[in-house]
Amino acid sequence: MGTDVDAFLGQLARHLRPQVERLAGVLLQRLNGELPELSDEADIAALNPEETAQHITAFLDLLETHPDARASKAPPAALEVGRLYARRGIPVSRLLRGYRVGHLGLLALLQAEAPRLTSDWHVIHLATMRLVTIGFDYVDRSSEEVVAAYQEERDHLLQRLLALTNRASKRIGTTLDVTRTAEELTEVCTEDFADLVTVDLLDAVLDETGTGSPEALTQRRVAQRSVLDGCPESLLRIGEAHTYPDDSEPVLVLATGRSVLHHIAGTEMPAWVATSESHGRVLRDLGIHSLLLVPLHARGDTLGLVQFVRHRTSAPLNDDLLLAQDIVSRAAVSIDNARRYTHERSTALTLQRTLLPRNTVKQAAVETASRYLPAGSRAGVGGDWYDVIPLSGARVALVVGDVVGRGLHAAATMGRLRTAGSDVTPALGRLDRSTKSI
Incomplete structure (x- = not known):
């Protein structure tokens, strides 16, 4: 059978x-x-x-x-x-x-x-x-x-x-420069993760004076990179300021601090993505299907927004949210370090220039000239200072000092020492008469 x-x-x-x-x-x-x-x-x-x-x-x-x-x-x-x-x-x-x-x-x-x-x-x-x-x-x-x-x-x-996480940890944040750090983020993430990456920072973050309003949602495109030449997916150019509609997903991400994953089905294209009919046709022809919006958040401050876009890569960004958030979080700390460094260095330079002598001392027996070049390295502004103090008998005291340390604290200490110079002049005169060494 x-x-x-x-x-x-x-x-x-x-x-x-x-x-x-x-x-x-x-x-x-x-x-x-x-x-x-x-x-x-x-x-x-x-x-x-x-x-x-x-x-x-x-x-x-x-x-x-x-x-x-x-x-x-x-x-x-x-x-x-x-x-x-x-x-x-x-x-x-x-x-x-x-x-x-x-x-x-x-x-x-x-x-x-x-x-x-x-x-x-x-x-x-x-x-x-x-x-x-x-x-x-x-x-x-x-x-x-x-x-x-x-x-x-x-x-x-x-x-x-x-491997992407490892590359990101090594290649993002190699300098204390905000723009370069944003560029590094786009470079790493367009290698085999996304087809377009953009980085927008709030104008308040880029304001070196620190007077910008943190509530203002005007952003500036500081970096963008595409797998396609010329970055045809974006109408914005580097350095261009822009704002999103109040009811758009980017504004929601900035307001809540939570990432948003948006799938584009068929011919659907959100207005905040396609800013014109012709731009929408370009995006549809490219086949954009996934957008991931991740806020740049560091030390309690929202710095801006990173967008990851896929069109050439067929897989959606469904399972990559945690990875993207981890990479953006690392980049946000580096960007925050860079902008804090830039703000502190700008403040220290301003203080230093204010406190240094504006004019050389005119003496009948001596001519003086000076030049001060602040440090351009990552070490930052130091506490170097100098002064020319007139003495009796057509003589002068040349004073050069160096405060240990770098940054705003060193510059402020230098200012206090520089200001104290006027109190030191009588003592120098007495020392001159007693030692004849000056």
Whole structure:
């Protein structure tokens, strides 16, 4: 009887082989009815008919030539769907639920066709039992291969993301320059993470005097980089000031400090993204599908906004939010350090120039000239100072000093010492008369 059942299964497979596309359509309809989430991703949904047809063909091959399912292989389309699930960050459990529902649906379709080929219910019963056994073996083995492909892709993505994090930690914040730090962020993140990265800083952050209003939402584009020449995705140019509409997502991100992921479906294009009809056509032609907005936030202050855009890279930014936030957080600290350094150095330079002598002392017996060049390195403004103090007998005292340290504190200390110079002049005169050394 085993030979009769095997022969009947082979006959059933040959009978159904011309109907593979019809069976795939019926099976997909059932899958979408029970598990509609399987069609959430457009590119996966587009591959589902091919994957389903390949599964049916592979199963019919088993029935006709290899009743032992241990020799079965997962179809190529099934492996690709597993990789796509991994790239989208979709749990593999969702994929395996689809396998179970699809397996039961296929068995039901095969059982419904069996009575068309024979009226021997004993053969039909035995064939059904064999179908169940072969079907479960096929699902177990093919799903194992798909899960292996899923995990391999996930491991590859994790390695790539770890490498990106490592590069970001080494290459972002190499200088105490706000603009250069923003440029480093765009350079690192357009290598294999996003297709366009823009960095906007609030005008108050860029105001070296520190008098700008932190409530003002005017931003300035300080850096942007695209995988395409000329950065066609953006109409803004470096250094250009702009504002977003009050009800737009960028303003919401700045106000709440929370990131926002925006998916663009079909021809939809938010007004704050496409500022004109022609710009919208350019963006649609490029195929922009994902925008991730992440606030630049450091030490309790919102500094600006970073946008990550994908169009050439097909995978959306769903599973990359935490990575993007980590990279932006690192960059925000570096940008804040740079702007604090710039503000302090500007203040120290102003103080230093105010306190240094504006005019040289005119003496009948000596001519003096001076030049002061503040440090241009990362060490910052120091506490160097000098003075020319007139003495009796057509003589002068040349005083040069150096306050230990750098920055505003050193400059302020220098100012106090410089101011104290006027109190030192009588003492110098007395010292001159007693030692004759000056």
